Amino acid sequence: MSEFEQEWKQWHADREASYGDPLGWVSLTGLYWLTDDFETVADLPGRWKADADSVTVEGVDGVSTLSPVEGAPGILVEDGDRRIEVIRRTGSVALRVHDPEAPTLKAYKGIPAYEPDEKFVVTATFAPYDSPVTVTTGAVVEGLEHHHTAAGTLDFEWAGAAQQLVAFGGKDAELRVLFTDATSGVTTYPAARILTVPAAQDGTVVLDFNRAANLPCAFTDYATCPVAPAENRLTVAIEAGEKNPR
Incomplete structure (x- = not known):
């Protein structure tokens, strides 16, 4: 087993243990x-x-x-x-x-996921906004809103086409991306998955979609999670990361 696979399996095991918490x-x-x-x-x-x-x-x-x-x-x-x-x-x-x-x-029997595959690790260019931008999204509970601080955009190529995602967080800190793709509502949870992205170095970041994670609402009807913003609804299929557990 490669180091890449070992690290992913540890990440996946930690995720499964977290959701198995008796009061989680x-x-x-x-x-x-x-x-x-x-x-x-x-x-x-x-x-x-x-x-x-x-x-x-x-x-x-x-x-x-x-x-x-x-x-x-x-x-x-x-x-x-x-x-x-x-x-x-x-x-x-x-x-x-x-x-x-x-x-x-x-x-609860754990979190279904795609097998890790290094082809879903891509390099993106981070373009910070001049000043933080507030992005409002809906939620899985009708009538609720979430207000996110967007730091900039992530540009990358997938399936031979240019792709862009809006990233939340601070421009010099860890970033978070809420997104959907062509697997959403098919093999993955429909509202959104979240991808945590390391802080940008020299304007570039690595997007490891193998670690695209479910939000709590994928597991329970009693969470109030956000849905992906319109800017982050990819039309390509990202067949990596966690699948729909329900």
Whole structure:
């Protein structure tokens, strides 16, 4: 086995272990949106309400006030072996429930993927924007938006044609690309896959599509992931990286 294959297999094993976490994404059992009136939520303890500033929970260690940050990982509240994650998305607040006994976690068998192939490692030219650009995308949950800071474009050639992707992040830092291609909705997850790209050196970067990864929404209906921006919907087939696990 080559060093390239060994490194990919370790990356893949780490990815599979991460999603198998007892309180990770595959353990989610619900996503519940709060209103500004106190209400009980499914079988969760206490009563909950949310407004533009905070979340109030009554009956879980008295009365507590939580302040989840827009777009950030949620605040975790313990409920026995479960964790209630309080998130804010596009101004609204929801509760996500992580349960180590979730049926989806018990059925989890890893992440299907294409076999690694070095032909899917390509060199791209990074052209930074003069100043950061905000790119707004939709989400897998209708009505939500994600706002990304775009650093520039990545130009490369594939299937004999010029291709371009918009990269998010800082121009001197690690970049991230949300994209779809001709395999999306066929063998790979339809909304988007993500590719992490090292910081540009002398205006060039290496795109290793063997590491095109699923977002959490590929595994659960209770994630709020972004979809790929219109600029990153490739018409060519990138038969590399992770496949649709569902």
